[in-house]
Amino acid sequence: MSLYRETVPHEGFSILRRWADRIPRGAFVFTSNVDGQFQKAGFSEGRVHECHGSIHTLQCLDACTNDTWSAEEFHPLVNEKTSELESALPRCPRCGALARPNILMFGDWGWVDVTYERQRERLEAWISLVSKPVVIELGAGKALPTVRRFSERNARGRLIRINLRDPNTSPSHGVGFEGNCAATLKLLASR
Ligand SMILES: [Zn+2]
Numbered sequence: 001m002s003l004y005r006e007t008v009p010h011e012g013f014s015i016l017r018r019w020a021d022r023i024p025r026g027a028f029v030f031t032s033n034v035d036g037q038f039q040k041a042g043f044s045e046g047r048v049h050e051c052h053g054s055i056h057t058l059q060c061l062d063a064c065t066n067d068t069w070s071a072e073e074f075h076p077l078v079n080e081k082t083s084e085l086e087s088a089l090p091r092c093p094r095c096g097a098l099a100r101p102n103i104l105m106f107g108d109w110g111w112v113d114v115t116y117e118r119q120r121e122r123l124e125a126w127i128s129l130v131s132k133p134v135v136i137e138l139g140a141g142k143a144l145p146t147v148r149r150f151s152e153r154n155a156r157g158r159l160i161r162i163n164l165r166d167p168n169t170s171p172s173h174g175v176g177f178e179g180n181c182a183a184t185l186k187l188l189a190s191r
Helices: 002-006 011-022 114-129 146-154 181-190
Strands: 029-031 048-050 053-060 068-070 099-103 135-138 159-163 174-178
Touching: 011 181, 029 146, 048 114, 053 114, 135 146, 146 159, 159 181
Parallel strands: 029 048, 135 159, 159 174
Antiparallel strands: 053 068, 053 099
16 A cells, blocks of 8 residues: 555556547546556546545454445555555454455455446446446456456447457457557557
8 A cells, every 4th residue: 555655657658648538528447456556647537437445545354334434544564675554454343343454355255346336336337338338458467367258348449459369359449559558559649
């Protein structure tokens, strides 16, 4: 959490913002990243769907309630040598149990998906208004293909896949570029 708070979004994010600002319906972000970088780069909270949740949101470990809350009050003091947390762990304000990040883990039955559902509804409403969507897919892996499946399903032939290892895209889905996301976006913007 501390590392993500310190991270500055790379230039690729502002290129995406510029493109989004030029088109009538703007853009919507679908991301499996939990680091909150799109919001930090200026994408509106109402236009982001974080399909695996966010590290900047907390929930009760025992899921005593469906409430989630911002982690901004939690300031972890981490020993850089041992990677141990030296400050108190965050607690659920309702029952006092430990709090945890609202991130979907493997086999995670205690994940509160209220934010996920609200974001998903907004995304679906937005997609239904867009007649010719273009999907720019960035660095999505094949091991857990949630993002790749989403983009192939929604691009309707207008998929731009940027991937360092596996840019292969069937012609019916769109085009693929092999490379680093920030560098490839810069190259496309310059053209
Ligand atoms: Zn609780």
